[in-house]
Amino acid sequence: MLAITLMMLLILVVSAAVVLYVAYPHRGEDLPVVPQLGDAMRKGVDSLPTIGDHEDIRA
Template identity: 80%
Template structure:
């Protein structure tokens, strides 16, 4: 019974993470506002801006 609870919680976490990725790719990544919850898009943009990333036009070959 305990293992079923763990599996259920992990699956819920996976679904929430997948939904967050889909929402990010569909709206803030393209520079648009999330229609129903614009605060979510703002929070996603702030989080992405805080993370170090490779620039779009940087040449990774030295």
């Protein structure tokens, strides 16, 4: 029972982080209460490799 509770808590924390990222830093705005968290999220996403719009996905 403890494992299920901890996993559900982890799922809620991750989903809240995704919602906060999409709501604020992804649109270029700062988080109202903790702007440091938004900066950390933006830096983390900028460091990950992504596929740009100009790259052709087909091989």
